[in-house]
Amino acid sequence: MSDVGKVTLDLHTGQRGGSPPTPPPPQDLYAKREQIYPKLAHGNFRMVKWLVMAGTLAIYYLLPWIRWERGEGIPDQAVLADFQSEKFYFFFIELWPQDIHFLAGLLILAALALFLVTSLLGRVWCGYTCPQTVWTDLYIWVERAFEGDRAARMRLDKQSWGINKAWRKLGKHTVWLIIAFWTGGAFILYWHDAPTVARGWFTGEAPLSAYWFAGLLTLTTYFLAGWMREQVCTYLCPWPRIQAALTDEHALNVTYRYDRGEPRGPKRKDQSWDERGDCIDCDQCVQVCPAGIDIRDGSQLECIHCALCIDACDQMMKRIDRPTGLIAYDTEVAVAARAAGHTPPKYRIIRARTMLYAFLIVGIGALMIYGLGSRATIEANVLKDRSPPFVRLSDGDIQNGYALKLVNKASEPRTMTLAISGVDGASFKVIGFEHEGAAPLDLPVEAFGVDRYRIIVTAPHGAPRQDLIFTVTDTVTGESDANRSSFRSPEQ
Amino acid sequence: MSDEIKDIDEHSGVETTGHSWDGIKELNNPLPRWWLYIFYGSIVWAVVYMVLMPALPALPGMSTNTPGIRRHSDRAEVMKAVGELEEQRAASSAVLLEASLEEIETDRGLQQFALAMGESLFGDNCATCHGAGGRGAKGYPSLADDVWLWDGTLDGIEYTLRHGIRHEGDFDTRFSAMPAFGRDGLLQNSQINDLTQYVLNYSGRADDPAAVARAETLYQQQCALCHTPSGTGDRTLGAPNLTDAEWIFGDSEDDIYNSIYNARNAHMPAWDDRLSDASIKAVAVYVHTLGGGE
Numbered sequence: 001m002s003d004v005g006k007v008t009l010d011l012h013t014g015q016r017g018g019s020p021p022t023p024p025p026p027q028d029l030y031a032k033r034e035q036i037y038p039k040l041a042h043g044n045f046r047m048v049k050w051l052v053m054a055g056t057l058a059i060y061y062l063l064p065w066i067r068w069e070r071g072e073g074i075p076d077q078a079v080l081a082d083f084q085s086e087k088f089y090f091f092f093i094e095l096w097p098q099d100i101h102f103l104a105g106l107l108i109l110a111a112l113a114l115f116l117v118t119s120l121l122g123r124v125w126c127g128y129t130c131p132q133t134v135w136t137d138l139y140i141w142v143e144r145a146f147e148g149d150r151a152a153r154m155r156l157d158k159q160s161w162g163i164n165k166a167w168r169k170l171g172k173h174t175v176w177l178i179i180a181f182w183t184g185g186a187f188i189l190y191w192h193d194a195p196t197v198a199r200g201w202f203t204g205e206a207p208l209s210a211y212w213f214a215g216l217l218t219l220t221t222y223f224l225a226g227w228m229r230e231q232v233c234t235y236l237c238p239w240p241r242i243q244a245a246l247t248d249e250h251a252l253n254v255t256y257r258y259d260r261g262e263p264r265g266p267k268r269k270d271q272s273w274d275e276r277g278d279c280i281d282c283d284q285c286v287q288v289c290p291a292g293i294d295i296r297d298g299s300q301l302e303c304i305h306c307a308l309c310i311d312a313c314d315q316m317m318k319r320i321d322r323p324t325g326l327i328a329y330d331t332e333v334a335v336a337a338r339a340a341g342h343t344p345p346k347y348r349i350i351r352a353r354t355m356l357y358a359f360l361i362v363g364i365g366a367l368m369i370y371g372l373g374s375r376a377t378i379e380a381n382v383l384k385d386r387s388p389p390f391v392r393l394s395d396g397d398i399q400n401g402y403a404l405k406l407v408n409k410a411s412e413p414r415t416m417t418l419a420i421s422g423v424d425g426a427s428f429k430v431i432g433f434e435h436e437g438a439a440p441l442d443l444p445v446e447a448f449g450v451d452r453y454r455i456i457v458t459a460p461h462g463a464p465r466q467d468l469i470f471t472v473t474d475t476v477t478g479e480s481d482a483n484r485s486s487f488r489s490p491e492q
Numbered sequence: 493m494s495d496e497i498k499d500i501d502e503h504s505g506v507e508t509t510g511h512s513w514d515g516i517k518e519l520n521n522p523l524p525r526w527w528l529y530i531f532y533g534s535i536v537w538a539v540v541y542m543v544l545m546p547a548l549p550a551l552p553g554m555s556t557n558t559p560g561i562r563r564h565s566d567r568a569e570v571m572k573a574v575g576e577l578e579e580q581r582a583a584s585s586a587v588l589l590e591a592s593l594e595e596i597e598t599d600r601g602l603q604q605f606a607l608a609m610g611e612s613l614f615g616d617n618c619a620t621c622h623g624a625g626g627r628g629a630k631g632y633p634s635l636a637d638d639v640w641l642w643d644g645t646l647d648g649i650e651y652t653l654r655h656g657i658r659h660e661g662d663f664d665t666r667f668s669a670m671p672a673f674g675r676d677g678l679l680q681n682s683q684i685n686d687l688t689q690y691v692l693n694y695s696g697r698a699d700d701p702a703a704v705a706r707a708e709t710l711y712q713q714q715c716a717l718c719h720t721p722s723g724t725g726d727r728t729l730g731a732p733n734l735t736d737a738e739w740i741f742g743d744s745e746d747d748i749y750n751s752i753y754n755a756r757n758a759h760m761p762a763w764d765d766r767l768s769d770a771s772i773k774a775v776a777v778y779v780h781t782l783g784g785g786e
Contacts, residue, residue, distance in 0.1 A: 026505045388627030391637045391783055394736040401625070401636065401783050431781040432598045444600070452604060456783050 036292035039150035043311025064189035116357035122253035127306035135225035146172040184217030249332035259339035285309035379407035396461035585770035593646035610778025636783040639738040644786035650776040656762030674753030
């Protein structure tokens with residue numbers, strides 16, 4: 001091998017050179033994950049988290065079992081995404097594929113609500129209600145039940161394998177898998193009639209997709225909540241990145257009040273509180289943290305703002321007889337002001353960005369409620385034949401074919417009158433019906449369903465290309481819908 | 493550089509492959525373990541798969557490929573699936589067989605079923621020539637207009653589907669044969685030119701009135717038997733109407749000359765032995781609803 005033209009790039013100085021005097025030691029850029037052993041915290045926020053966990057889990061596991069009477073032949077499950085019949089049921093709301101924009105609206109509302117909450121209270125979603133947080137919390141609770149609290153767990157992991165370690169680990173993973181299976185099992189209840197699919201699951205009669213998704217959700221729950229934990233938040237979730245743009249110095253975040261805590265350090269007997277900070281470096285806030293970080297380093301991407309460090313710190317402050325709230329929900333501006341010796345500004349709920357979000361939420365919510373309330377119960381959809389676009393008949397007349405879909409969202413059969421307009425001299429016929437000319441025609445539509453009709457429209461020779469409007473009107477209620485299509489012809 | 497001495501990269505401490513491209517060397521890192529194990533696993537799986545499934549092609553001394561323990565056959569799977577589908581549709585197909593074509597077209601439920609079935613069958617079997625939606629093409633009649641060579645009624649369409657047009661091997665096929673007047677030497681080229689003008693005259697497009705006059709007798713002798721004296725065609729013989737705006741084989745002077753010189757006599761296969769009775773009925777109803785059904 002020749003050394004001619006050999007150039008090496010020094011990774012550390014970025015300088016090129018023939019041969020660096022002392023090669024730097026190999027640098028490992030990969031940091032191995034360190035197992036986190038969160039200690040059990042006691043306090044108000046821990047209690048709130050237990051309650052939120054119980055509430056959210058109860059909703060998830062029990063919601064599909066709630067029944068909601070809708071009428072003959074329609075599923076009576078309160079919340080159901082029925083793919084077979086292409087409907088989505090949510091208590092009193094029934095959504096058809098044609099109403100899919102409401103789903104988009106719901107997602108927009110959810111996003112805006114998240115924005116609003118983040119600008120007011122930081123990452124409370126992450127800290128309390130995110131499924132990843134809830135299930136991880138539940139899994140840590142199970143882990144604690146089998147292996148003890150932080151110190152015991154660390155000891156157990158260092159121990160060599162024996163009966164004691166084996167049964168504890170086995171028990172933990174078994175319970176984890178049972179919870180995971182229960183989670184995956186509950187998921188499929190949202191897509192089928194819950195009692196039927198639950199029974200069918202064990203008798204082998206459930207659809208293949210039910211087994212597949214139950215298995216998938218079992219595995220993801222087990223791995224995400226059991227093994228991945230905080231790595232999901234730190235590496236997989238986009239929200240920590242997005243929230244950095246949504247929170248600001250006026251939002252309430254879990255904050256270490258360095259103005260009060262510093263200078264920190266273990267307190268000597270002869271020291272007075274006046275000459276030092278309140279933080280005694282007891283490390284409790286670090287030990288309870290499920291993300292394994294030190295909140296005293298300031299706002300961080302890894303922090304899910306679960307507030308457990310507040311509980312841990314408050315407990316310690318009470319023990320050493322200092323006021324609580326060294327770590328607390330506070331704003332950056334307030335802490336900075338106090339550190340500079342000023343009076344902290346009052347926390348303001350009404351700010352430009354919170355007002356904007358609130359305004360958008362109210363506006364979009366009102367639009368959606370109005371849309372849901374005034375939703376038509378009939379709908380006409382016209383699909384023009386694409387091939388052939390038009391047909392010239394032997395007498396020179398021009399003919400176009402259409403497929404008309406009549407949607408009836410009411411629970412009783414109806415009759416709708418079809419009329420066409422927009423093309424001079426046009427007549428129509430509906431396949432299967434005795435009808436000629438342009439007079440309106442009554443068509444039956446089944447209850448809570450979609451009927452398809454094939455319509456042939458004929459216009460006199462020389463008719464130009466123009467819009468053709470199909471209007472359907474309920475013969476009883478007078479409710480009507482119109483759909484614009486086009487009439488094609490060789491003339492432009 | 494000798495082969496025995498390893499070339500170690502001074503920055504990473506990793507052995508290089510020993511090659512140098514403009515001074516850039518490639519590190520000879522070991523393969524990632526997860527990748528390696530998946531690779532070994534794939535080899536094990538390949539052996540298992542070869543035992544279980546048909547894997548090796550016919551080797552010398554073997555009549556067929558290795559069948560594998562599971563005796564899997566894609567063809568058998570397809571036949572089984574087709575059988576299951578037919579079983580599923582048996583009830584609806586039975587109803588189609590029972591009902592008359594008119595009943596199928598006017599009954600809402602039957603119509604929906606027949607049209608869905610007919611549309612997919614048409615797409616698979618008929619659209620190759622007749623085009624999507626029966627739009628037609630040069631040489632292949634449109635099924636969406638009101639011009640029918642033979643018969644545009646439900647029963648007529650079903651008959652055409654069953655027996656085809658000029659289909660060899662079906663005695664009931666629709667049949668007629670126009671002579672190739674030029675190719676077979678029945679008429680002089682000049683006579684065919686005159687007849688072309690005569691046919692164009694039906695749609696007011698003749699540019700040689702003398703030729704039209706000359707061809708009058710010739711037309712009545714040679715063509716009127718099938719195409720009728722006034723040129724309106726005869727459906728019992730599949731003789732097209734020469735007076736309307738529909739020209740299957742083209743409306744230019746050249747096209748018409750060509751039609752007389754060579755004759756056209758197009759074919760359509762009989763579907764009787766290719767499609768089931770229920771399928772033929774479904775296609776007949778579908779074609780009838782395309783826009784020109786009588």
